[in-house]
Amino acid sequence: MLDHCSISHKGGVVLWSRSFTPAAAQATSNPATSPVNFLIREVLIEGRSGEDRYEKDGYAIRWTLVNELELIFVVAYQRILQLTYVEDLLTAIKALFIKLFEPFLATFVASLHALNNKSMRAGLLQTWDFSKAFEGWDTLFDKVLKGLEDRTIHDRRSKAGPTVHIEDPITPPSDDAGTEPTIPSEAPIDEEQIARNVQAVKNRLRGKGRRRGMGRTASGSGRESLQASDTETGISKKKAKTKVQRKWGTEAPTEADMATLDFSVDKPNLDSHGGSLNLSALVDKESLGTHGQDGLYEVKDWEFTNSGTDFVSRTLAAQQQEQAAKASGSLGALGSIFARLTGTKFLTENDLKPVLEGMKQHLMKKNVAKNIADKICEGVGEGLVGKKVGGFQTINTTVRQALSTSLTRILTPNTSTDLLLSIRTKLSSPLPSTQQRLPYSIVFVGVNGVGKSTNLSKVCFWLIQNGFKVLIAACDTFRSGAVEQLRVHVRNLSMLDVSGPDGKGGVELFERGYGKDAAGIAKEAIGYAKDHDFDVVLIDTAGRMQDNEPLMRALAKLVATNNPDKIMFVGEALVGNEAVDQLSKFDRALRDFSSISGMSMKGRGIDGMLVTKWDTVDDKVGAALSMTYVTGQPIIFVGCGQTYTDLRQLRVSNVVQALLSD
Structure with missing residues (x-):
């Protein structure tokens, strides 16, 4: 059973929503606990839209995007439930909703883009009557949902296998029997019978091993048999290595010899030649950080330097050279994969598929985990499908910027990385006089x-x-x-x-x-x-x-x-x-x-x-x-x-x- 379903604009406007349980209705009405708000903040804004689903507070959340109209379709249900029809539901309601209300949605999105002022947008939203615009959608949604639920129940029943009828009890076969023990019947069996059956199976297994020459022989134990076999085949086992004893000289050890063997206390700072330890080797002055005006010591930033061209700042001339290389049968560097997209059009999944594949291979070469590279590329693709682009350079810039933006969102932390600030805040926070910090x-x-x-x-x-x-x-x-x-x-x-x-x-x-x-x-x-x-x-x-x-x-x-x-x-x-x-x-x-x-x-x-x-x-x-x-x-x-x-x-x-x- 579903808990919540909604259709929203990326700007935060909820066009339609339905909660199926009181708990879901209460959680959704509160912005602090709404699973949809968590989805927007922790998945969509941070560039994690390539995930299959998102889990939060016991909810599993699935979603799909319509970039042309900037819509988000969301379904939330209890994580413990295995609802196999959720993906089909999202696909069906997305197609049906756009088919029925696309003119209205296009007008609504265009009017939002025409207004940059937030207050003017808020005033405009009050003039839109979504309940009237989407009249009849609840009935259609219920029909689609019921149809998918009925189909799931029917498929589950049809896939259920026939009931297995057990007829014969286990009977211990004779040693020369060539058949396996049969399955016990539904007749009640006491504990003694169960024990006899188990022992019969063990005897049967031991009998198989004996015929294959793997069990013990009548003449002795398995170890004795193995030793006899080794002797017959001429195989002799090597003796285990013994610990080599320390050999002392005839002369008494000196104080220096005793000092090298004394591990009971810390030694003075001596190097391997007996001189003073070079403490400067423990600190690389070139790697030292800097002291700011406030006296705080900050470690250096890691800086990437590359003599080659940068992925984002590639010039158009270089791109044309790569396109020529592609014509000769070679894709060249990563930037050349974007040469597949030319012309002015709305991007489709087929247009982006070869580009995203090349993007995924590039990320994996950079040591990104495969499943993470898959999700990132899927998220980038979802954000580009339906977008209008024109000209080679525009397409190239659009796809590059989408990947750069996605990576930046993922790497940007949602918590502070200033460890010094956290430490100083705790140490300087006021405490009651009776409490020790x-x-x-x-x-x-x-x-x-x-x-x-x-x-x-x-x-x-x-x-x-x-x-x-x-x-x-x-x-x-x-x-x-x-x-x-x-x-x-x-x-x-x-x-x-x-x-x-x-x-x-x-x-x-x-x-x-x-x-x-x-x-x-x-x-x-x-x-x-x-x-x-x-x-x-x-x-x-x-x-x-x-x-x-x-x-x-x-x-x-x-x-x-x-x-x-x-x-x-x-x-x-x-x-x-x-x-x-x-x-x-x-x-x-x-x-x-x-x-x-x-x-x-x-x-x-x-x-x-x-x-x-x-x-x-x-x-x-x-x-x-x-x-x-x-x-x-x-x-x-x-x-x-x-x-x-x-x-x-x-x-x-x-x-x-x-x-x-x-």
């Missing part, structure tokens, strides 16, 4: 080996530069060396003397060893930071695969117990489809498992991303697009090197430029 906490999560600890230390360097006192919580209690790795980072950062301009800042490590509960350690660390006036707590967690449910539950427990201010997913720039799978499953698991019964908070998902190994992908930055598309959350930083200064922030325009470059 909690530090700002950030949890770093991700799969194994992506560089969580290393990039956590880079973020710590950035925070110390801005005068924050940072506590690093070693909550990776599983991986050997994880605590020692953080200890080395803390030691290096302490010796670099990178405090803020006012002399404040610093870093300390909070650790409780290995094998402990990570959620409990994080809670202790936040309490310790609160008592000792730390500003920020960076929580390092153990890497885990996204499909490991017990480990994902443990991570969700850490999140639910400590309610961090930011959950940062750390992923690699080198992966395409895998990044989508990792991020989506981490986000889903955190939302599901952190809201289980007994937890005091609502489900939390990923709040932001940090993409590592960014310097290895050049202009193939599709992972940024894929990861942002999945969650709608921003990429706050990218890691691009081995020193503490190798941290960058992304600008949407730079990523779009890299994605569209040939």
Whole structure:
């Protein structure tokens, strides 16, 4: 059963709507809970119209667009229901509605475009009587809906298979029988009979194995038989390798020898030759950020540089050269795919199909996940079908601009990426005199080996530069060396003397060893930071695969117990489809498992991303697009090197430029 159906103009005017349940009517009447408003804000405006459907608050929402008349047809229903006729319903009502009311709709859209003033538009809308203009549409809609529902019921019944009648009970066959056991009948069978039947099947299976020479022989066990077989065939097993013992010399070890074997305490800062450690190697001065007038330290922007021509700013002369190359049998660079469209016309799906296919292949070459590239191209195509264009250059510009606009909308975050502002806002917000302020906490999560600890230390360097006192919580209690790795980072950062301009800042490590509960350690660390006036707590967690449910539950427990201010997913720039799978499953698991019964908070998902190994992908930055598309959350930083200064922030325009470059 449907919950809601509506027909709206892209400008926000609802031409017709119908709610089928009281709950749907109440939700739709409230702009804050209306599923249609969520669809417009989180899908259409952000360029995600290529999605098959959109889910929000238990609703599944499907839609279709009519670009010529700027209409949006929307159907909403309960997500748990499997309504197979929704797509057919949208197609049918779209065709019927346009056929019946196209003259009225064309006049209405033209009148809206003629008025630029919002107040004049509002006054014009009051003069339109949609109920009279669409008189009789409710009856037609009911007929279409009932016809599709009846057809679905009939198809479901016709596809149902015949009832299976079971006749014979299981009878244990003899050893020399060549048939399989028969299926039991509907006659009641007691427990003893069931046990005998199961044992008969086991005996039957063992009998098959014995005939094939895979079971035990009468002369002994399977192991003995295998050994005998090995002996007969002349196969001898190699002895297991034993551990090589350490050989000591005849002379007593010196103090230097003992020092190299002493791993119980931190060593002084010595390099491999016994000299002082070169701390300048930990900071690349060319990668250092800049201090603004307010004294804040900002990391550098990642900038894309390409000696070739840009996708968007290609000149007409270059396009003509590509068109000539196409005539000779080669499409050349990406821009040449748009040469397929010429003339003045209304764009159709057939016109755009080869263009969108070339666009999809280009995005996949940029390391965009295939399913994401499909959805983006579908969304661009839906926005172009029915648009009037004229001339080669106009068509080229139209399609290019549509893709650029779609990518920009997807990459533009719907939440703030200013982490410094978030931290300062929390630390400066007023509190009751009896309440002690909690530090700002950030949890770093991700799969194994992506560089969580290393990039956590880079973020710590950035925070110390801005005068924050940072506590690093070693909550990776599983991986050997994880605590020692953080200890080395803390030691290096302490010796670099990178405090803020006012002399404040610093870093300390909070650790409780290995094998402990990570959620409990994080809670202790936040309490310790609160008592000792730390500003920020960076929580390092153990890497885990996204499909490991017990480990994902443990991570969700850490999140639910400590309610961090930011959950940062750390992923690699080198992966395409895998990044989508990792991020989506981490986000889903955190939302599901952190809201289980007994937890005091609502489900939390990923709040932001940090993409590592960014310097290895050049202009193939599709992972940024894929990861942002999945969650709608921003990429706050990218890691691009081995020193503490190798941290960058992304600008949407730079990523779009890299994605569209040939």
